[in-house]
Structures are given as structure tokens and as C-alpha cells.
Amino acid sequence: MVGKKSGKALRDEGLERTDNNMELSSWPQIPAINQKNYYTDYLKRDDQNLAFRLQNEEARTKMTKKAKDHDRALAMAKTETAEGEGEGDGDAHMEDAEETPTEMAGSKVIIIHMGSQNLRIGLASDALPKTLPMVIARKAATSESEDHDEPKPKRFKHDDGSEMEPEKAFGSEWSSHFNRMSADLKVHMRQNKRRMLPNSKEMVVNYNRRTVPEIISEHNDPMRAEWTEISNPPPEYIVGQPALRVPDSSKPRYKLYWPIRNGWCNEKDYTSKRSLFLDISLIVEDAIKNQLHLTSKKDWTQYSCVFVIPDLYDKSYVTQILDMLMREFAFARVCFIQESLAATFGAGFTSACVVDIGAQKTSICCVEEGMCIENSRVNLKFGGQDVTETFVKMMLHDHFPYADINLRRRHDFLLAEELKKNICTMNEASVSPQVFDFHLRVAGQDTRKYTFKAFDEVHLAPMGVFEPVIFDNSDKIIGRRTLIDRSVDIYDGSPNDPTSAAQSEILTAMAPPLPSHSKTNGDSHLAVPDVQTTPSRPQHPHALSKVQDLEGTPRSSVAGSPAPENTGTSQAGGTSTPAATAAAAQAPRPPAVEDRDDIMPVFALDNAILTSIAHAARSDEKKMRDFIGGIMVVGGGSLTSGFHLFLEERLQALRPGFSKEIMIGTPPRDLDPQVVVWKGASIFGKLSGTNDSWIGRLEYDRLGPRLMAYKCMWAY
Numbered sequence: 001m002v003g004k005k006s007g008k009a010l011r012d013e014g015l016e017r018t019d020n021n022m023e024l025s026s027w028p029q030i031p032a033i034n035q036k037n038y039y040t041d042y043l044k045r046d047d048q049n050l051a052f053r054l055q056n057e058e059a060r061t062k063m064t065k066k067a068k069d070h071d072r073a074l075a076m077a078k079t080e081t082a083e084g085e086g087e088g089d090g091d092a093h094m095e096d097a098e099e100t101p102t103e104m105a106g107s108k109v110i111i112i113h114m115g116s117q118n119l120r121i122g123l124a125s126d127a128l129p130k131t132l133p134m135v136i137a138r139k140a141a142t143s144e145s146e147d148h149d150e151p152k153p154k155r156f157k158h159d160d161g162s163e164m165e166p167e168k169a170f171g172s173e174w175s176s177h178f179n180r181m182s183a184d185l186k187v188h189m190r191q192n193k194r195r196m197l198p199n200s201k202e203m204v205v206n207y208n209r210r211t212v213p214e215i216i217s218e219h220n221d222p223m224r225a226e227w228t229e230i231s232n233p234p235p236e237y238i239v240g241q242p243a244l245r246v247p248d249s250s251k252p253r254y255k256l257y258w259p260i261r262n263g264w265c266n267e268k269d270y271t272s273k274r275s276l277f278l279d280i281s282l283i284v285e286d287a288i289k290n291q292l293h294l295t296s297k298k299d300w301t302q303y304s305c306v307f308v309i310p311d312l313y314d315k316s317y318v319t320q321i322l323d324m325l326m327r328e329f330a331f332a333r334v335c336f337i338q339e340s341l342a343a344t345f346g347a348g349f350t351s352a353c354v355v356d357i358g359a360q361k362t363s364i365c366c367v368e369e370g371m372c373i374e375n376s377r378v379n380l381k382f383g384g385q386d387v388t389e390t391f392v393k394m395m396l397h398d399h400f401p402y403a404d405i406n407l408r409r410r411h412d413f414l415l416a417e418e419l420k421k422n423i424c425t426m427n428e429a430s431v432s433p434q435v436f437d438f439h440l441r442v443a444g445q446d447t448r449k450y451t452f453k454a455f456d457e458v459h460l461a462p463m464g465v466f467e468p469v470i471f472d473n474s475d476k477i478i479g480r481r482t483l484i485d486r487s488v489d490i491y492d493g494s495p496n497d498p499t500s501a502a503q504s505e506i507l508t509a510m511a512p513p514l515p516s517h518s519k520t521n522g523d524s525h526l527a528v529p530d531v532q533t534t535p536s537r538p539q540h541p542h543a544l545s546k547v548q549d550l551e552g553t554p555r556s557s558v559a560g561s562p563a564p565e566n567t568g569t570s571q572a573g574g575t576s577t578p579a580a581t582a583a584a585a586q587a588p589r590p591p592a593v594e595d596r597d598d599i600m601p602v603f604a605l606d607n608a609i610l611t612s613i614a615h616a617a618r619s620d621e622k623k624m625r626d627f628i629g630g631i632m633v634v635g636g637g638s639l640t641s642g643f644h645l646f647l648e649e650r651l652q653a654l655r656p657g658f659s660k661e662i663m664i665g666t667p668p669r670d671l672d673p674q675v676v677v678w679k680g681a682s683i684f685g686k687l688s689g690t691n692d693s694w695i696g697r698l699e700y701d702r703l704g705p706r707l708m709a710y711k712c713m714w715a716y
């Protein structure tokens, strides 16, 4: 064809021959595609996506089955009428057939909520979950209390061996915080016209100094504790409640491991990621077998699982858990739900500001119409266990008669928890010198009955959630990211764990200055956490007022730009070019606060709640009023008596403009605040038809964790 064209025509087409009349190449020349007409729907339609296809197929199968059942029911009804025996009409029979499910809804769905201290597990059809300690005792050379030998001799003696006054045992800084809180409380109580004896503290200290325990022989103690007997041969590990009841001095020794600490994986006490997740799976497996009585693992393939994850979850943790549930436990389907969302389901609210005070972490999140508001998520690293520790410290400071108490010993930990639950209160009217008693039960020893007096310690210890400087925050970030790497974007390598503007703001307020030698290339996770410099209270107590102030518009830089600076552009939609990304990576700039592992999120609860709400409301005053009037407190840490009223007063003092609206709610129907999240997840697990976040076996086998992007209600 080309040969027949004129030289001009060929010149125009750019295909002019050389002088020997031959073409430059025998390869066919392909003209460039006209971009105007260029179109592809590759990966743009749902039917190209396995996850959606399987979902549709499942829906179709269900509809076909329903139609078949319908036909069958009609046929049966006709036969019966023809025989003249049935008096009722066919519809009634059909309804009967539809309304008689073969098995109770949710009886094949297992709901798992793992906490730092408690595991809650049950079938979705159960009214309440089974609660057991999230702990495993492993055979070891020494027990954990022997590893950390810190009781009386070390704490209460000077280096030269002379006796140390308990007031000095915890350092002058801690004592001065305690004394200041005590003085503030006195002033506050006077303002509220509460009567106080001027020398209450001295009375308490003098009483405690003098008191000696009464010995009760073991056979005279009707309430003596049941200790776990070690069988022969001794088991390699013991889990749950029996683990907590293994005597410290057992032969052989057992050491306790808590795989979840402060709401994160416990990277401090484990030496490898494998052993950490092995323990998690052993605890969960044991609970399914012994608490839910599903002893044969083969049957688990017929069960689905709803797993509760934190609002600000670590992606690598979720991926690992999904793998465990799918591969090891071989569940038929798995789905995830975030804690706060589950709490609103459990309470039956459509929107609320959920405050979950657990044992070692407190999370806050505003939920609106079935979605967590991402920028309102806050996760603080303290909870009920910090209150227990602080209560014991305060009591020791005031000459607690059982001076040898050591929370690393199992019996002492259980005793301290019990004392805290029974004695601590946020009710100011109950603050007066009072006598209490307790029984100390140690395996193989006679029971000792102690009496002691307590005064403001019962109030000041739980007050710590509003003044976390009194908590011991020194070891909470030790080991973070040593076993489990931060999740990163597969394209640009930037951290891609979920972030929240509210959390960033708190982290910014808490951030210790960056060490001058630290490389600011985003490799912040390599920096050694500088625990000593971490302040336990905001350096700028009013740093948040700008954001929280709805009347004014000024915003802090964090609030104005929720995404971290060095990840923002790439996450926002991948608009940055590789060259720009490379240039940006080389530019020296400080790492975003979310990417720093040396910041301890420990912040006053009332301020944290207001920060969360401010970010959820985004200057919309009506929303602000809605959330501030719908604060729901859940979790075991909120069970301290008088907590709700106290929190309400604190918030009113901080936001007098909203004092009429502020309302702290409890879950309805007298539901235990500790199980609301589990309950919500069980409701979620029973939803049929509307829940499309189930991850099935086939799709997981083919796509693996990539599937999460299609299956999560939130941005994964």
C-alpha cells in the first residue's frame, strides 16, 4: 500500500523511503493512540473484584434458596388443603416455615474482645460474654516477682541499710505531686462547705503506724483462696484465671505474661513476635474450648468470628490477627469492628462520644450514624490499673501497715485490685478518715487480717485520670516497635497506620523536644525512646484552648492539617510524582508526631474528651452540643463510684458555656459498662444481609490481607 503512494503523501506521513526505495523497517508502524478516545474500565467495575463478586453470588444463592423454600412451602400447603385436613390458610403455613429458623441467630458466631487485662468471649447468641484474665503462665526459672525484686528491703531502706521513711520511698517529686493534690482537695472541699478535721492525715498515719496484723490459721479462714495445683507432669503453660492463681513460689516456677499491654501488643516482655502471637492464640483457643465448650477444633470451620479492634489500631496487628483467625483457627468468616462503634451498637445509640476507660488504656471517639469520626479518635495510655498502682503507692506513703505489698506478686495484685474496687471513690462526701480491713491470703501461709485507715487516698488515686502526672508512666513505651514494625505504604514506604487530628494534637502537646542529633528523615522509629524526658502532663496546659474554642477560629497547625506532613500528600490520593516524593524525602524536616515512638500519650481525661469533641464537631456548634450532651462512659475503669458526676463537674468547669448540655450517660438497661463493647459486637455479628464486611475463606486464600481495603467500613 505504501509503495503506491506519492512521494509527497509519504513525506506527509513521515514514512519517506530512502533512495533505494526500501522502507526503514519491516515492522508495522503503530500510530500513537489518541488520548481523547482512550478508555479502560480495568478494575473500575465491581464485577471485576473478587470480594464483590463473591458477595453478589452469596446474595443470589440466598435468594434462590429462599424462592425454593417458598415454592416448597406453597406446595405443602396445597397438599394439606387438598387432603381436607388443614383448616388454616396457606400463608399461615408459609409464615410458620419462615419464622422457624433452624438455629438461633448468632449461635455460630464467636465474638472476641481482647483487653489489656480481660478477654471477653462468647457466642453472638449469648446474653453476656465470659470474662477471663488475658494472661498466660509459662514454666520458667523464676516468677515475675522474683525477676523484679523491688519490695520492702529495696524501697524502704537507704543504700547504707538504714530505714527509710515511707514518705521518701517514691521520690520527692512524686511526694510533692501527692501533697499538692491533697492540698487542692482540701481547698475544694472547704469551698464546697464540707467539714474536715484539720489533722485527718496525721490521724491516719498514726493509726497505720501502730496497727499489727491478726493471724488467722488457715483452717479457721472460711474464705481461704483456692490456689492452682500444679499437676504432674507440670503443664508447659496455664491460661486465664488459674494462671493468676498459681502460687508465686510454685515448683516448678511459672512466669506470667500479658500479651496485650496498654492496648498495644506487649513488646516489652516478649522476645519475639512469634511467641507473642503464639500466646494470644493459646489464650483464645483455650477460652473457645473451655468457656464456649467447642472442644473439637475441626468444628470451628462452621463458625464465624467478630473481632473487636481499637479505634486507632495498628495495621500490622490486625493483619496478624486476621491470619491467626483464618489459618490457625480456620473460621469460616471473620470480620472486624472498632471498639467505639461496637459500644454505640451495644448501647443502642446512633451517635455518642464514647469514652472507654479500660485497665491500661483509655480511648475516646465520637461516633456518628454508625461511623467513627476519624479525627476525633484519642488513645491514652492509662486506666484502672494505674489507679490501683497509685492507690497502693499513696497508702504506702501514709504508712500502710502491709508495707511489703508488691504488685508483681499475684496475691498482692489481686488484693490491691479488690481494695481499690471496694474503697476508691470519686465522691467527695466520702472523703474522711475511715477504718478498713482486709485479709491477706498467701499460698501456704496463715491468713493475716489487717486493719488500716485511709483518708484522701481513696479519692486522689482515681483522680489520677485527670492529673496523670501522679501515675507511673516511665515504662509504658519501652519496647514499642521492637518486635512489630510499623505498617508502611507499599508504594512510597511512608507510615500508613491510621491517624487522628485529635490524637496528633495531644501528642504535640506532650512531645518532648527532639534530640538535636536525631536524623529527621522519617526514621523516627529507630530513635531510642527517651522516657525520662517525657512529661506526664501537658507542657502547655492551655495549648488546646485555641482549638476547643468554638467562638474563635484560630487552630493549631495540627488541627488544621490532620494528615501528617510527610505522609499527607501521598495518602491523600497519590498525586505526588516519584521525583517530588524523592525530593521531599531528602528534605530535612521533623517527623510527624504520629510517627514518633518517644511520645507517651498521657493526658488529662477531661481535656482529652473536649479535644476529641472539638475535632468531631469541626466548629459546628450544634454538633458540639450533641456530642457534649451524649458522652457515654464505658469500660471497667469507669466503675469507680461517683465517677460520672465528677467528670460532669470537671467538664462544666472547663466549658461553662455548655454546662447545661454536658451530660454523662451510662449504657441503658443496666448493662455492665465493661461488656457494652462486646454486646455491640455481638449485635453486629447477628446482622444478616446488611453486614458486608465479612471476610470469607476463599477470598482470603486468594487475596490475603489486601482484602481489608474492600471489607472495612473505615478507611483501611
Ligand SMILES: Nc1ncnc2c1ncn2[C@@H]1O[C@H](COP(=O)(O)OP(=O)(O)OP(=O)(O)O)[C@@H](O)[C@H]1O
Binding pocket: 114, 115, 116, 117, 118, 119, 262, 263, 357, 358, 359, 360, 361, 362, 383, 384, 385, 388, 417, 420, 421, 635, 636, 637, 638, 639, 640, 641, 674
Ligand atoms: N467496681 C470497680 N471499680 C473500679 N474499678 C473497677 C471496677 N471493676 C473493674 N474495675 C477496673 O476496670 C479495669 C478493667 O476494665 P476492662 O475490663 O474494661 O479493661 P480491659 O478491656 O481489659 O483493658 P483495656 O481497655 O485497657 O485494654 C481494671 O483496672 C479493674 O480494676
